[in-house]
Every structure is written in C-alpha cells, then in structure tokens.
Amino acid sequence: MSDKLVLYDLANKRDVTWNPNVWKTRAALNYKGIPYETSWVEYPDVAPKFKALGIPANPEGAFADYTCPCIRLPDGTFIMDSNPIAEKLEALYPEPSMRMENGLWKEMAVVCDGLVFSAGPDFLCPLVNDILREPAGTWFSEDRHKRFGAELPDIEAGMGGEKCWEASKPGLEKLKALLTAHKEGEGPFILGSKPSYGDLIAAGLFASLKRMHAERAEKVLGFDESFGKVLEACEPWLKKVD
Ligand SMILES: N[C@@H](CCC(=O)N[C@@H](CS)C(=O)NCC(=O)O)C(=O)O
Structure with missing residues (x-):
C-alpha cells in the first residue's frame, strides 16, 4: 500500500465527493495541501471493509458502526469520524492553520x-x-x-x-x-x-x-x-x- 495518506470516500457513478461529512475531511486535506489518494468504497462495503482493516467501530450511539470519512495516515493508523480527523490533521500538519482553537x-x-x-x-x-x-x-x-x-x-x-x-x-x-x-x-x-x-x-x-x-x-x-x-x-x- 502507498505511504500517502488515504481518504476513504463513498463511491458513486462519477466518483466525485457528494457527501457533506466526507467533504469536511477532503476540504481540510486540500486546504492544507496534504498529498493523499482516494479509496472509493461502496456503501454496502463500508462496514465489512473497515472491519477487515481492523478499524475499531464508532462508539455506541453513532449513526453507524463504520462511517466515511475515514483516513489512513502515512504511518498506517486509521482515524474514522470527521471531528477527530480534523483535530489530528491540524496537529500533524499545522500550516496553514484551520484556526480550530476558538471552537x-x-x-x-x-x-x-x-x-x-x-x-x-x-x-x-x-x-x-x-x-x-x-x-x-x-x-x-x-x-x-x-x-x-x-x-x-x-x-x-x-x-x-x-x-x-x-x-x-x-x-x-x-x-x-x-x-x-x-x-x-x-x-x-x-x-x-x-x-x-x-x-x-x-x-x-x-x-x-x-x-x-x-x-x-x-x-x-x-x-x-x-x-x-x-x-x-x-x-x-x-x-x-x-
Ligand atoms: N459523525 C460522523 C458521521 C459520518 C457519517 O454518518 N457518514 C455516513 C455517510 S453521511 C456513513 O458513512 N454511513 C455509513 C452507513 O450508513 O452505513 C462524521 O462526522 O464523520
């Protein structure tokens, strides 16, 4: 597997982002100019694929156990959910800043x-x-x-x-x-x-x-x-x- 960051996005007829949650992460990656590639996942494959990758399920009460966006960092760790993903990207790639400190x-x-x-x-x-x-x-x-x-x-x-x-x-x-x-x-x-x-x-x-x-x-x-x-x-x- 490439050591580039990977963004898992929901596959579709044109394979372009359509989903508001995935857009949060993709726009953050684009804003920071982080090199990444997209792995397109069909809806029914999200849970089996993420499970097979060893990604822990979302906490109880989440919309679904496995969701997009999810990223694989170059060091091989996975993060699911746009909020922790944004915080991690800001910590790992501080410039340009997303000015998250004001909440x-x-x-x-x-x-x-x-x-x-x-x-x-x-x-x-x-x-x-x-x-x-x-x-x-x-x-x-x-x-x-x-x-x-x-x-x-x-x-x-x-x-x-x-x-x-x-x-x-x-x-x-x-x-x-x-x-x-x-x-x-x-x-x-x-x-x-x-x-x-x-x-x-x-x-x-x-x-x-x-x-x-x-x-x-x-x-x-x-x-x-x-x-x-x-x-x-x-x-x-x-x-x-x-
Ligand atoms: N709080 C999560 C929500 C993500 C979410 O709900 N993603 C949906 C698409 S909008 C999903 O992947 N659903 C999988 C499913 O419905 O099984 C985030 O911000 O990342």
Whole structure:
C-alpha cells in the first residue's frame, strides 16, 4: 500500500465527493495541501471493509458502526469520524492553520449536521437516483427505510418541499449567524479575511447539496448572501475531488 495518506470516500457513478461529512475531511486535506489518494468504497462495503482493516467501530450511539470519512495516515493508523480527523490533521500538519482553537467549527458541525437531516427529505431520492451506483442505491434505500420507517419517495412526498424548507429555516438562521457574527475584519469567512475549518464545513455542505440536486441547493444558497460568498471563497479547496 502507498505511504500517502488515504481518504476513504463513498463511491458513486462519477466518483466525485457528494457527501457533506466526507467533504469536511477532503476540504481540510486540500486546504492544507496534504498529498493523499482516494479509496472509493461502496456503501454496502463500508462496514465489512473497515472491519477487515481492523478499524475499531464508532462508539455506541453513532449513526453507524463504520462511517466515511475515514483516513489512513502515512504511518498506517486509521482515524474514522470527521471531528477527530480534523483535530489530528491540524496537529500533524499545522500550516496553514484551520484556526480550530476558538471552537466555532464545533458549532458549525452541529448546525450543518442538523441541516443534513432537516433538508434530507429533498435530497435523498436524488442521491439514490442520480448519484449512487447499484447495488449501493438499493442498499441505501433499504437501510434508510429501516432507520426512518418509511420509503424514501414517501419521505420526499410527505416531508419534502415547503415542509422541508420550514424545518430547515432555524438551522439556516444559525448558519447565517455563524457566518456573519464573528468577523474580525472584512471578508467572506467566519473570521472575515482568514479561513478556518468551520468555513470548510459550511462550504462542503453547500457543495454536497449542489451535487445532489442543483436546483434545490440554489434555494438553500439563496437564504443569505453569506452562503454563496463562503462557498465561492472556499472553491480552491473544493477542486480536488478524487
Ligand atoms: N459523525 C460522523 C458521521 C459520518 C457519517 O454518518 N457518514 C455516513 C455517510 S453521511 C456513513 O458513512 N454511513 C455509513 C452507513 O450508513 O452505513 C462524521 O462526522 O464523520
């Protein structure tokens, strides 16, 4: 195996990142200019593959026992979950800094994770229809049906559109506040002119929504001008997608 850092990402028809959690890690790697390669894993293979690699399962209460993102560091150690991955990358590769010391990134992660759930009904069917390959699409539909207690098209019909928008508004307000209330100077980032990890998290969410359904994502991005501005400013770190 190469001694380059490896990013385990969720495979798809075009093998480009579409997932907001993986975007957090990929954008951090791109921002720091860390050399890495991508290992694409199909959804049904995540748990068996990670188990076979000897990766310890996520703690109880996590969304699933094995999740992406996961990285293999050049020294052979694995880290799963975007939060500890970001902290480790910041410690191992301190420059350029992701300015994690103020903790705003943790608030951003909570807000963006919440938005993934509230906006989910509008994006789950497009994910299965347009992005995932088979058999991952069928696996995902069945898994989420079990978890959420309804078929994905029924979730979209019952909770999508206006309902989804209303449910997402409080999260979008919080996101706007995070992007606008902490500026230390002029600029599109949380801190104004200096990028930090929270910006990458927000930009990763927007990039993911755009990938899953461009038109529905535009509505989210139109909520406040700070959204498009941070996305545009983070574009250089959203370029390497493989
Ligand atoms: N808290 C984790 C969440 C990661 C997560 O839930 N990843 C999902 C994709 S969004 C996954 O890999 N799920 C595997 C599965 O559903 O079996 C993180 O931030 O890394």
